[in-house]
Amino acid sequence: MLDHDTVGGESFYDALNVGSQRLAVGVVNRAGHGISDIDRVVTPIAVSENQGGTEIEMVGSGPGTVAQLKTAAHGVETDVRAGSGVAAARFLVHITKLSMSGSHATPDLPIINTMWSNLWRTVWKGPPIAAATPLHLFSPAFAAPVDFLATRILMADTTLMDKLVSLSKRRGFIFQSSEIYGGLGSVWDYGPLGVELKKNVKDRWWHAMVRARDDIEGLDAAILMHPKVWEASGHVAGFTDPLVDCRHCKNRFRADDPRIKGTAGQPDAQCPVCGSKGTLTEPRLFNLMFKTFMGPVENQAAIVYLRPETAQGIYVNYLNVLNSSRQKVPFGIAQIGKAFRNEITPGNFIFRTREFEQMEMQFFVKPGTDVEWFDRWRAWRMEWCQELGLTAAKLRFHQHGPDELAHYAKAAFDIQYEFPFGWQEIEGVHNRTDFDLGRHQQYSGKRLEYFDQAANERYIPYIVETSAGADRVTLTVMVDAYREEAVEGETRVVLGFHPALAPIKAGVFPLVKKDGMPELATEVYHGLKRRFPVFYDDSGAIGRRYRRMDEAGTPFCVTIDGETVANRTVTVRHRDSMAQDRVGLDQLEAYLHERLTA
Ligand code: GAP
Secondary structure (H helix, E strand, O other): OOOHHHOOOOOHHHHEOOOOOOEOEOOOOOOOOOOHHHHHOOOOEEEEEEOOEEEEEEEEEOOOOEEEEEEOOOOOEEEEEOOOOOOEEEEEEEOOOEEEEOOOOOOOHHHHHHHHHHHHHHHOOOOOOOOOOOOEEOOOOOOOOEEOOOOOOOOOOOOHHHHHHHHHHHHOOEEEOOHHHOOOOOOEEEOHHHHHHHHHHHHHHHHHHHHOOOOEEEEOOOOEOOHHHHHHHOHHHHOEEEEEEEOOOOOEEEOOOOOOEOOOOOOOOEOOOOOOEOOEOOOEEEEOOEEEEOOOOOOHHHEEEEOOOOHHHHHOOHHHHHHHHOOOOOEEEEEEEEEEOOOOOOEOOOOEOOEEEEEEEEEEEOOOOHHHHHHHHHHHHHHHHHHOOOOHHHEEEEEOOOOOOOOOOOEEEEEEEEEOOEEEEEEEEEEEEOHHHHHHHHHHOOOOOEEEOOOOEEEOOEEEEEEEEHHHHHHHHHHHHEEEEEEOOEEEEEEOOOOOOOOOOEEEEEOOOOOOHHHHHHHHHHHHHOOOOEEEOOOOOHHHHHHHHHHHOOOEEEEEOHHHHHHOEEEEEEOOOOOEEEEEHHHHHHHHHHHHOO
16 A cells, blocks of 8 residues: 655655555646656556566656656556657556666766655655565666565555546547547547537536526627636636746645745745755746737737636626526526636646536525525535435535635635545535626626616626536546455456446347347347437347446446347346346336336
8 A cells, every 4th residue: 555654755745646546747738848757757646566576657748748658567668758848658667677768868877866766765655575576777878777675566556536537448438638648647538428518518518507496597708708708707817826836846735735845035045846956036926828819910809718627607697698588686696608727736636637627506686685595505505416326425515714705705625526536616505695796797787786676676686606527526426436345256347337327328238149139139229229228239149238237327238139139029138236136128118218217
């Protein structure tokens, strides 16, 4: 097991992600800057015992990587070539011997050596399973091989997060963005199963917010908005993280990075990457909004931002929706859409990314009733999370203290989930008061007051906001659903999704590819496909087909066998219990429908 206490000492690899169980090395990556080779061998690592050896999974990321990791024992050779731009690559090595070579054309070798040796020292734990196994690093560019101090082989678990990343790729849930070019840092693409899973999450949210209620309207506002919106919202001035730069190695860190020793800007401060003292700048504010230009001229006047939250699209449309829908306060507007943040410390797979989707609802209420609505929405949102099938004991509220509150909030609660890397926010419920509408009224010069005819009074409504990340909830659903079970001497991996969220509702299999079974199975498949997403599979042993569906989280498998041909009944196998029922073909659709909607 990993011993995180030993992480956090003096080395470069203090960057190991202390809070999480994965061995992520969080080096800030800056194209064109930094200590080139170190930038390029940034490394989340999973380690597992495999075929008598130890397998390490790494992700190298950075611009222009040319590094080779060779494994002497298996003869596997992986060439990590990233070209230009930010890149990432995933590769496995067997570490009987680890060699690294390539065009390290900069005098970084001592630092690379420190990096690797610190890595091994930090990572390898537990009793030796082989006497002193030296690891060698060499670079033809520098000639001399370097022996590592790894005298112990580590006994580390592949963490749940790493397993999810690899299952996601294997089964088509989530892929690294631009993978063939080495990937783009903290940006992910959803594959065939992932897009369905996330859509099911969003559909449930939309149904609960818009379809099932009379007092909430839907909206789909544009990502690009008038730049004044972001001045009014406070994002231009306030949506910032304090960062420090190392003048020596050119890396950039959050000012509160726990790896920084001493006070940034002072002579005693030490850079966590190159170890230089006194080279860290004073903290400077860095805005997290992505900028681009509208129109052909790239000047200050043409700057527009990619929205960092969807909420502002709702505020600027509040009167349009109110007037066109003839709603009355209290009422809400719901929206699902992309948001972008140039996060300094993204990570943990799709937990914190730079491009993500939000599911936000703004509820407009009369001032003075805001606390009561805030409490109601808090409770409703927790219920919604539980109805996704998430383990209740892994959900809790976290109330923001005065120093945590966002600039717009009078009160805020996070709904947190207990991830393998700790309790983390999946949704926020905020009492935003009249801050947003008040500011938009001030900046736009347009009256945004509500006229309450019954009471003959005007006011700027208060807003209770519920804001969840669609990607983060999808990750939560996957983490919560993942389990491994020992079945007949083998490990069965199951994603035990709530049936409403499962991307595929049923697998349809002919037991064998003869005796009329494929024809009948095809007929069953097309019949079910009219109602549910189903998957036809006739390849491999039936047990393997079940396992593949278990990993995809498919709640039912329908097998057409000899009996089906004789008496038109099929076997329905349940994912969780693995129990099998015999069901008449004429009952099959109703049987599945009843269980999928239970
Ligand atoms: N409009 C309020 C707002 O945006 P927030 O707490 O910054 O509040 C709300 O974000 C939710 O959006 C979070 O609870 C999280 O689920 C999601 N979210 C925020 N930043 C994210 C990121 N970088 N990657 C993925 N999801 C993110």
